[in-house]
Amino acid sequence: MIYVTGDFHGEFEKFKSSGMKQLKKNDILIVCGDFGFLWDGGHAEKRLIKKIGRLPYKVLFVEGSHENYRAFDEYPETTVYGGRARIIYGNLVLLRRGNIYQIEGKKIFAFGGGMGEFLENSEQTEGSIARLPTEEDMKLALKTIESCDGQVDVVVTHDCPMLIRGSIIGNSEDMNHLHIFLQLISEKLSFRQWYFGCYHMDKQVSPTYRAVYDNVVRVNI
Helix, strand or coil: CEEEECCCCCCHHHHHCHHHHHCCCCCEEEECCCCCCCCCCCHHHHHHHHHHHCCCCEEEECCCCECCHHHHCCCCEEEECCEEEEEEECCEEEECCCEEEEECCEEEEEECCCCCCCCCCHHHHHHHECCCCCHHHHHHHHHHHHHCCCECCEEEECCCCHHHHHHHHCCCCCCCHHHHHHHHHHHHCECCEEEECCCCCCEECCCCEEECCCCCEECCC
């Protein structure tokens, strides 16, 4: 089974929540960004990453708004589920933006990322500003969409398209080109469900868009 949930922000306790108890061996859990367990590269962090990677189910995640992206760069890319990904440890995998993954018979398009901010103590957190998509990221995503004739089952992102964002929080000045690009993707893709984190809410925003945070939602399509 495939399940989706929202931001962890490095809090292992979320793995002990009641929603997580439904996951069984070889199930798939997809986290919609702000995973937050890769940060300073310390020994305690590495032990925790190994603990997550040894869970009986697989944990896949996309980049969020509050991550240390430099920590991701330490892990080489490889092919997982037919798309490019970074294996962090064991069953813990980072899905790369603009790729489609074939998981349990479903086509899943991933496009993580979001606008973060620099934090204090820049020596350790210099990479914590999230990377908005580059021109290369966007070209890859459009090429991937073209290669599948614009047909997928599920979209997983951290942020959401411009119009969906507007329906959640209204118009605001901090809209960026990621929201505009996700809007373009939404118009080019045919999909059955789009899951996103970022807004710290659990809500079916529309028949095809679902915001996730604490809930662990089974992908039942």
